[in-house]
Amino acid sequence: MKQCPACNYELTFDEQSKSDGKCPQCDIYFAKYLARQSQAEAAAKGTAxxxxTEKKSSGxxxxxVGAALIAxxxxxxxxxFLVVxxxxxxxxRRDADALSSHVDYPAFRQNMKDQVNARIMADVATELEGNAFAAFGAAIASKLVDSVVDAVVTPAGIARMMQGEKPTTAVIKAGGSGGEMPSTEGPQDSGVPSDPTQPAKKPFExxxxxxxxxxRFAVTFTDDSGEEVSFIFYRHGLADWLLTDMTLPLPR
Known part of the structure; x- marks a missing residue:
């Protein structure tokens, strides 16, 4: 007995012989209905x-994107760390230009001048009562600060301070304002009294x-006199940093 695929009507033998492929109950032609069903199933499989594929591609x-974001x-x-x-x-490499590309010289100089002047004024406050010339001396010293700081804040001076030399020593070895970049190979320079057999220190050793x-990012180390100093970097943009400040050792 044949059954209609659409309405599930079961045809009798007599109806099967007279139906001509058509359901007497719902008037559906079996072949056309089955063809449409096959097309619908194929379309559904294609869509799935x-x-x-789209889900896999999206994943x-x-x-x-996630890996790129994390990177x-x-x-x-x-x-x-890369800038350091x-x-x-x-x-x-003794490359002054490459070093200078990572230094904000105006800000660095001003911050050092502010620190030195603040210490001068603190000393004045302590000595003023017992010394009538303290204020006068402080005024003269403050005027000298600019020239001293300008002399040390050069590529050569900064490089030497990064090797642990005190600012005053760095000025002498650099030959005052300007000067040549220090060597990091062989013995230390002999511009000031030192042990000639002592190897030159690496920057930020x-x-x-x-x-x-x-x-704000800090690089902290101990200088040649055993005092702790820090070089301070500030972010410029998203991933660039400039050396902007240096915290001088506290007075003993």
Missing amino acids: ARKA KLVYV GLGYVAASP HSIQSAVE DASMGYQSLN
């Missing part, structure tokens, strides 16, 4: 396959470094 895109964030986080490494390489805030 397309959606699966790959999300993975690629970008990693680069931004590592950017100050670039500075170390510049000093070792034995330094510790890390973020102090989202936009």
Whole structure:
């Protein structure tokens, strides 16, 4: 007994012989109905396959974008360490221009002048009662600060301070304002009394470094006199950093 694929009506033998491929109950032609069903199933399978492909492609895109984002964030986080490494390489190559590309000279000079002047005024406050000439001496000393700081804040002076030399020593060895970049190979320069057998220090040798805030990064080390100093970098843009400040050792 034949059954209609549309309405499930079961045809009798007599109806089957007279139906001519058509259901007497719902007037559906079996062949046409089955052809449409086959087309619908094929279309459904195609749609499912397309959606699966799109989902897979979307998943790959999300993975690629996510990996790129993570890599970008990693680069931004590592950017100050990369800048410090670039500075170390510049000093070792004695490349003043490469070093200068990472230094904000106006801000660096002003910050050093502010620190020195603040200490001069603190000394004046202590000595003023017992010394009538303290204020006069402080005024003269303050005027000398500009020339001294300008002499030390040069590529050569900064490079030497990065090697642990005190600012005054750096000025002498650099030959005053300007001067040549120091060597990081062989014995130390003999411009001032020192042990000629002592090898030159690498820039930021034995330094510790890390973020102090989202936009501030510090490199801290001990200078030749055993005092702790820090070079301060500030973020410029997303992944660039400039040397902007140096915290001088506290007076003993």
